Amino acid sequence: MEKERADNKTYLRIIYLISILIPLVVAFLIFFPSKLGIAGDWVKILPAVHATINSLTVFTLGAALVSVKKGNVGMHRSFMLASLFLGILFLISYILYHSSVDSVKFGDLNYDGELNESELLEVGTNRVVYLVILASHILLSILVVPFVLFAFYFALTGQIARHKKMVKFTYPVWMYVSITGVIVYFMIKPYYF
Structure with a gap:
């Protein structure tokens, strides 16, 4: 029992650490004055990849909900693990992109990185x-990370009542973040060069 409690504390610390590190690393890479440029020009395709990953996440989250409503817990678990995998893939790709390329500004019609009055x-x-x-997308994507991790933790440790309570908030926020990720991409797409 004591070892189980210690393991739980370790997992909880890891969840807290990840939840703090992710937004700090992303903010650092976005606001760092110079880019690392480690990847080359091919990274410019990554925003489209991000939109695709977000679209797939919307699908897997929706399929997970349908599965659990039908009582198919195994299928639900598979779709949720796929959603988590997509989230990790998105995060890696997002960090790679923002460590290599300056952020695009909505309305930058001449692609000079600045917005003038006429634009x-x-x-x-x-x-x-x-x-x-x-x-709203950015704020909720930061806030949802620990809730997603706790929801997975509760499910994987058999704390189903706590898992169900957690996902009542977490699921719609994760779905919103995924949908708005696609919307944001299509809104800013005309300003990519």
Whole structure:
């Protein structure tokens, strides 16, 4: 019993550490003044890959929900593990992209990395809509990480009541983050060069 409690504390510490490190690493890479440039020009295709991964995540999350509603726990588990794998794949790809390429600005019609007054006028309120969706996407993607990890932890350790309680909040947020990831991509796609 004592060893189990110690193992639980170790796993919980790992979840907390991961939940703190992910946003710190991503923020550092996005706001670091110079890019590492470790990957080359091919990384410019990664935003489309990210949208594809987010689309697949929407599918796997939806399929997981349908599976569990039908009582197929094994299929539910498989789809949720696929969702987790896609999330990890997305994170690795996202870090690779932002460590190599400057962020694209919505409305940068001449692709110079700056927004001038005429560009801002031309995109108008579309930029505000984009920024609101992007802000909610980023904030919720940071907040959902520990909840996803705890939900998996509870499921894998047989704490199903706690798992069910956790996913009532976690599932819709994860779904929202995945859907808005695709929306953000298609909104900013015209400004990629």
